Amino acid sequence: MADPSRLRALDLDALARGAGQVGGRLDPADLPRLWSDLDVSGPPPQAVDWQARLQWRHGTGQSPQLWLDLSARAQLPLTCQRCMAPVVHALEIERSFRFVESEEVAQAEDDDCEEDLLAHQDRFDLLTLIEDELLLSLPLVALHDRCPHPLVSPSPQPDDRVHPFAALAGLKKAD
Numbered sequence: 001m002a003d004p005s006r007l008r009a010l011d012l013d014a015l016a017r018g019a020g021q022v023g024g025r026l027d028p029a030d031l032p033r034l035w036s037d038l039d040v041s042g043p044p045p046q047a048v049d050w051q052a053r054l055q056w057r058h059g060t061g062q063s064p065q066l067w068l069d070l071s072a073r074a075q076l077p078l079t080c081q082r083c084m085a086p087v088v089h090a091l092e093i094e095r096s097f098r099f100v101e102s103e104e105v106a107q108a109e110d111d112d113c114e115e116d117l118l119a120h121q122d123r124f125d126l127l128t129l130i131e132d133e134l135l136l137s138l139p140l141v142a143l144h145d146r147c148p149h150p151l152v153s154p155s156p157q158p159d160d161r162v163h164p165f166a167a168l169a170g171l172k173k174a175d
């Protein structure tokens with residue numbers, strides 16, 4: 001896997017002028033914030049496939065605008081909140097961003113447009129953006145469709161449910 005640190009300082013304009021596209025595979029271990037959310041007790045997490053496409057787009061009567069289309073695919077192990085075993089979560093990201101000249105413009109215009117805005121930087125941190133988008137795509141609560149292991153404390157079945165008063169009666173007898 002290529003050194004991911006080069007993605008922390010991507011020359012946007014050079015990339016847009018050149019191939020316009022960059023992509024690869026990222027080891028989740030290189031994304032510390034994502035890594036801390038993963039369940040690494042099982043098999044090691046697989047690499048994240050990602051691709052970014054930079055393009056100048058010409059709107060009518062507008063100066064050309066730089067857009068970034070980001071896609072990523074991953075299978076990430078999370079902790080099932082029912083049985084506490086790892087559950088693999090498959091995710092696919094397709095996002096488009098438009099670059100504006102500064103953070104101030106991004107904040108001012110953000111409410112008025114549907115697309116997400118990013119502040120243009122000479123050296124853009126694509127790695128952080130990819131990690132942010134992966135984190136946003138994780139479910140709040142991870143669960144197996146069907147847990148593979150019996151639960152630690154199985155929920156009581158109707159037949160062996162003890163009536164609370166029966167339990168009280170048992171206590172009285174013990175006196």
Ligand SMILES: [Zn+2]
Pocket residue numbers: 080081082083084085087143144146147148
């Ligand atoms: Zn489970």
